Amino acid sequence: MLLRLLSIVFKLALLFTISYAGTIRVVNRVDNSIDDILTLDKLRGTYVSTIDVSRILAKRDPFINKDRGKMVLYIGDHRIKISANSSYLLVDDQVFQMPMHTIMTDNDIFIPAEAFFNIIRREALPGIKYDSRRMVLDIDIKAFTITNVNISQKSNGTIIRIKTRNLFPEGNISSFFHENGWFYLTVAGGLVDTTEIRRTDTRGIIKSVAADQLGESSQLAFQMRTKVESHELYQSKDPSEIVISLRTSIKNSLAQMKKVKDRWKLDTVVLDAGHGGKDPGTMGKRGTKEKDIALDIVKRVGLLLEKNTSLKVIYTRTEDIFIPLWKRTKMANEANGKIFISVHLNGHPNKTAYGFETYLLRPGKTEDAIEVASRENEVIKFEDKSKNKYKDLSDEKLIIATMAQSMQMKESEELAAMVQEEMAKKVKSKNRGVKQAGFHVLIGASMPNILIEAGYLTNSNEEKNLRNPKYRQTIANSIYKSIVKFRYSREQYLSES
Numbered sequence: 195m196l197l198r199l200l201s202i203v204f205k206l207a208l209l210f211t212i213s214y215a216g217t218i219r220v221v222n223r224v225d226n227s228i229d230d231i232l233t234l235d236k237l238r239g240t241y242v243s244t245i246d247v248s249r250i251l252a253k254r255d256p257f258i259n260k261d262r263g264k265m266v267l268y269i270g271d272h273r274i275k276i277s278a279n280s281s282y283l284l285v286d287d288q289v290f291q292m293p294m295h296t297i298m299t300d301n302d303i304f305i306p307a308e309a310f311f312n313i314i315r316r317e318a319l320p321g322i323k324y325d326s327r328r329m330v331l332d333i334d335i336k337a338f339t340i341t342n343v344n345i346s347q348k349s350n351g352t353i354i355r356i357k358t359r360n361l362f363p364e365g366n367i368s369s370f371f372h373e374n375g376w377f378y379l380t381v382a383g384g385l386v387d388t389t390e391i392r393r394t395d396t397r398g399i400i401k402s403v404a405a406d407q408l409g410e411s412s413q414l415a416f417q418m419r420t421k422v423e424s425h426e427l428y429q430s431k432d433p434s435e436i437v438i439s440l441r442t443s444i445k446n447s448l449a450q451m452k453k454v455k456d457r458w459k460l461d462t463v464v465l466d467a468g469h470g471g472k473d474p475g476t477m478g479k480r481g482t483k484e485k486d487i488a489l490d491i492v493k494r495v496g497l498l499l500e501k502n503t504s505l506k507v508i509y510t511r512t513e514d515i516f517i518p519l520w521k522r523t524k525m526a527n528e529a530n531g532k533i534f535i536s537v538h539l540n541g542h543p544n545k546t547a548y549g550f551e552t553y554l555l556r557p558g559k560t561e562d563a564i565e566v567a568s569r570e571n572e573v574i575k576f577e578d579k580s581k582n583k584y585k586d587l588s589d590e591k592l593i594i595a596t597m598a599q600s601m602q603m604k605e606s607e608e609l610a611a612m613v614q615e616e617m618a619k620k621v622k623s624k625n626r627g628v629k630q631a632g633f634h635v636l637i638g639a640s641m642p643n644i645l646i647e648a649g650y651l652t653n654s655n656e657e658k659n660l661r662n663p664k665y666r667q668t669i670a671n672s673i674y675k676s677i678v679k680f681r682y683s684r685e686q687y688l689s690e691s
């Protein structure tokens with residue numbers, strides 16, 4: 195019996211190692227050329243030659259370190275690092291995990307095709323499309339939806355015309371002036387041709403133009419020579435473009451004021467229970483899972499809001515399911531949420547650590563914040579668990595994302611302070627205060643957003659408390675109260691202005 199079993203196992207193992215060399219057809223719609231990428235076809239899927247991928251998609255030759263089994267491809271404006279026999283892929287400084295590891299041959303590294311092209315499409319080259327069934331890679335840079343920028347100078351100001359390929363829902367476009375002299379525009383669901391945008395001829399009060407694709411959002415930034423007093427932004431259908439007019443004198447109509455007020459009115463709250471599904475989050479020694487406690491607290495908060503206020507409550511999840519981080523903020527933005535509250539439970543190697551804290555997104559992270567951030571971002575898994583890697587998680591990107599949030603920052607701070615204050619009144623644990631970190635879940639939400647770490651599951655006593663429904667209700671009450679308080683203070687502010 196055992197022998198028979200062993201022989202089956204052996205045969206199966208053999209089957210999995212068998213591979214065939216093949217090709218993927220590359221169709222370039224830009225110049226109508228056809229090419230091939232060498233593949234290894236295994237039972238688990240198709241792997242593509244890194245060297246071929248680089249030859250076809252990159253602007254310059256790859257960097258290859260054969261001894262260390264490392265390769266760097268330069269695709270779009272991005273650096274893609276590939277390691278032999280690893281399932282991790284680095285795009286600039288961001289780590290991605292593929293379902294299978296790469297395979298090294300004598301002078302090449304083969305990468306799981308589907309996962310790789312998906313990541314490249316999302317992070318570096320939106321114009322590619324891979325059809326795994328037909329084994330065809332389609333290259334069509336026309337997939338960009340934000341294609342170029344034209345700046346013109348008028349007697350009363352400067353007009354920026356951003357060419358688009360489609361109209362975006364109004365809520366997807368947000369913009370603001372930062373006191374550092376830059377004007378930031380974020381288009382959720384846009385795909386920006388960064389190379390083209392950077393070539394924009396600047397004139398008038400525009401000193402320079404920058405663009406970046408951050409996951410599902412396009413970011414454009416314009417540096418001003420002088421202070422702009424007012425600006426207007428609208429979309430035009432024919433030609434399809436986003437038009438921004440910048441004026442140097444203030445002229446605020448009442449209608450405009452009302453529009454702003456309406457946009458700011460707190461009518462929708464997004465509640466996000468951390469982790470879920472295959473991602474349990476932190477675990478207590480009694481087996482308590484972060485995902486379950488977080489969901490329970492979130493549901494309690496939601497129930498209080500639904501029962502006692504007119505606020506609309508949006509949940510990123512109401513069940514034990516896995517939802518990628520980017521999707522959570524997307525849901526929040528699409529629902530036109532006015533505040534985003536993510537609930538988590540903490541963990542620490544030092545089991546004596548306990549208490550509750552609330553996080554804000556900001557650069558200038560403390561060691562502790564990095565620690566927490568790297569754990570909360572663990573869904574994205576790191577090639578090397580060392581904290582250092584997280585430190586340089588594209589500071590630049592973090593800054594841009596942070597800029598896009600600076601308007602919401604003050605409000606996020608207020609909300610965070612209120613949460614801590616309310617929790618401190620009733621929750622019998624330690625008030626660890628408001629902290630800052632670079633959580634992925636928070637980046638991209640275009641509304642005040644906070645992440646509450648309601649307690650430490652790694653602390654035996656706190657885990658015991660968190661398992662008690664009454665204790666969770668107390669936490670929920672406090673969060674609920676802080677939302678009500680925050681809403682009231684914002685309404686006060688709006689009625690005064």
Ligand SMILES: [Zn+2]
Nearest residue numbers: 468475538570
């Ligand atoms: Zn968490």
